[in-house]
Amino acid sequence: MTEALESNSYDVLIIGGGAAGLMAAVLLARQSSELKIAVLDGAKRLGAKILISGGGRCNVTNVSVTAKDFSGGSRNVIKRTLKAFSAKQTVQFFADLGVELHEEEHGKLFPDSNKARTVLEALIESAESQGVHLLTDQRVESIQKQDDTFSVGTQQAEFKCTKVIMATGGRSIPKTGSDGFGYELAKSLGHSITETVPALAPMLLDGEFHEGLSGIALETELTLRTKSSWGIPNPCLSISGAGCRRLF
Numbered sequence: 269m270t271e272a273l274e275s276n277s278y279d280v281l282i283i284g285g286g287a288a289g290l291m292a293a294v295l296l297a298r299q300s301s302e303l304k305i306a307v308l309d310g311a312k313r314l315g316a317k318i319l320i321s322g323g324g325r326c327n328v329t330n331v332s333v334t335a336k337d338f339s340g341g342s343r344n345v346i347k348r349t350l351k352a353f354s355a356k357q358t359v360q361f362f363a364d365l366g367v368e369l370h371e372e373e374h375g376k377l378f379p380d381s382n383k384a385r386t387v388l389e390a391l392i393e394s395a396e397s398q399g400v401h402l403l404t405d406q407r408v409e410s411i412q413k414q415d416d417t418f419s420v421g422t423q424q425a426e427f428k429c430t431k432v433i434m435a436t437g438g439r440s441i442p443k444t445g446s447d448g449f450g451y452e453l454a455k456s457l458g459h460s461i462t463e464t465v466p467a468l469a470p471m472l473l474d475g476e477f478h479e480g481l482s483g484i485a486l487e488t489e490l491t492l493r494t495k496s497s498w499g500i501p502n503p504c505l506s507i508s509g510a511g512c513r514r515l516f
């Protein structure tokens with residue numbers, strides 16, 4: 269057991285081992301091999317959401333990603349983020365991990381294996397090979413800061429570190445481990461939180477007229493006029509965050 273694990277003391281603790289947390293771990297470890305880094309995740313296995321993404325194939329990115337592709341948030345922050353790490357760099361990042369991507373309709377990029385597991389395994393392997401500790405079944409319940417030290421409490425243990433990266437995901441599909449508790453942790457440290465709304469959520473319709481349409485995928489445009497007009501039990505027709513904000 270390493271010194272860091274024995275003392276539960278790290279330079280950086282990353283809370284959440286999904287796509288964001290694992291990428292942060294890989295990039296941070298590359299910056300400095302001296303840093304003691306651990307990822308704490310409440311789930312028994314990492315990356316449940318990566319595995320279900322893109323219908324199990326993981327649509328990693330798109331050939332073209334611009335600030336216009338995002339709704340909500342500050343346009344400038346999104347621009348700066350994309351400038352700091354572009355879609356092209358994402359492709360290179362995965363190529364360096366041995367995950368080659370290919371282009372499909374509308375510029376979507378998928379792993380050549382067509383398996384989301386390839387993406388997850390590459391991230392885990394890269395993090396571990398650089399000495400990052402991936403600690404599962406460690407759901408963080410509290411974070412406290414005193415002077416320059418964070419105390420991070422899970423059911424099993426108390427960890428200490430000087431930097432914390434929150435990568436606890438949103439609220440979608442709570443059984444994957446991200447149930448929104450990360451927002452409470454951030455609030456407990458004094459952060460303000462933008463109210464969340466569902467996005468890309470299936471729409472449910474009353475009645476039965478749509479039953480015979482099951483399995484048909486069409487590119488369509490839908491105009492939302494009243495609250496009572498919503499509902500289609502077909503995951504291909506999803507509503508964006510912007511639409512949801514108008515409805516809620």
Ligand SMILES: Cc1cc2nc3c(=O)[nH]c(=O)nc-3n(C[C@H](O)[C@H](O)[C@H](O)COP(=O)(O)OP(=O)(O)OC[C@H]3O[C@@H](n4cnc5c(N)ncnc54)[C@H](O)[C@@H]3O)c2cc1C
Pocket residue numbers: 283284285286287288289308309310311314315316317318320321322323326327328329406407408409435436437438440441444445446447449450
């Ligand atoms: C059905 C579906 C399909 C999708 N398809 C695609 C796609 O093809 N391409 C794409 O780019 N995006 C896709 N997405 C979106 C994408 O999956 C997410 O944006 C992405 O996985 C979010 O990654 P994340 O690391 O921010 O969060 P998550 O993957 O949610 O990871 C958060 C992690 O934090 C852990 N955690 C949460 N709270 C705590 C706590 N208190 N203590 C410790 N650990 C905690 C969780 O266990 C989890 O492992 C899809 C989403 C869904 C639901």
